Amino acid sequence: MMRLFRWLPLTALFAMTAFAASTLRDIPLKDIDGKETSLKSFDGKVVLVVNVASKCGLTPQYEGLEKLYRKFKDQGLVIVGFPCNDFGAQEPGTAEEIKSFCSTKYDVSFPLMGKLHVKGAEQHALYAALTGKDAKFPGDIEWNFGKFLLGKNGEVLHRFSPRTTPDAADLTRAIEAALKTK
Numbered sequence: 001m002m003r004l005f006r007w008l009p010l011t012a013l014f015a016m017t018a019f020a021a022s023t024l025r026d027i028p029l030k031d032i033d034g035k036e037t038s039l040k041s042f043d044g045k046v047v048l049v050v051n052v053a054s055k056c057g058l059t060p061q062y063e064g065l066e067k068l069y070r071k072f073k074d075q076g077l078v079i080v081g082f083p084c085n086d087f088g089a090q091e092p093g094t095a096e097e098i099k100s101f102c103s104t105k106y107d108v109s110f111p112l113m114g115k116l117h118v119k120g121a122e123q124h125a126l127y128a129a130l131t132g133k134d135a136k137f138p139g140d141i142e143w144n145f146g147k148f149l150l151g152k153n154g155e156v157l158h159r160f161s162p163r164t165t166p167d168a169a170d171l172t173r174a175i176e177a178a179l180k181t182k
Contacts, residue, residue: 042080047150054093055090062102068167081102095115
């Protein structure tokens, strides 16, 4: 009986982690075309969640994100861009304008979602889960191009600042490690 109680906290921790990961994947989203979706559509993939903007000093990261996506997509990486107008009104466009900008200026082929809020009173549930007090990496999003790396099971593995470029060694190493896990 005593052995059962020794393992109970570890079992509870595992169950909470699995629950948080599945809950994160179940949060309703809309893609850039307005279709209902969720991160569940990327089950079994490593996902890099990035809040993006078209009129930001960091906007050229789109080019690096696309290179990263093309390099690792056949190994199971998906980059998901979440347009956000929360920082200096740097994503004022409509969904169609954002799509057009991303495809013509940066040849973006990774999935884009509908515009959402990553902070404030209208913060989307996904970003509340990623940054809230009970999150693995709590704290407000600093700016456009903040990044969260999710494992194949949907668990949040790493958080990277907006200034971490898509070709940064620590980001690449984290993606490679996540791709190797079962």
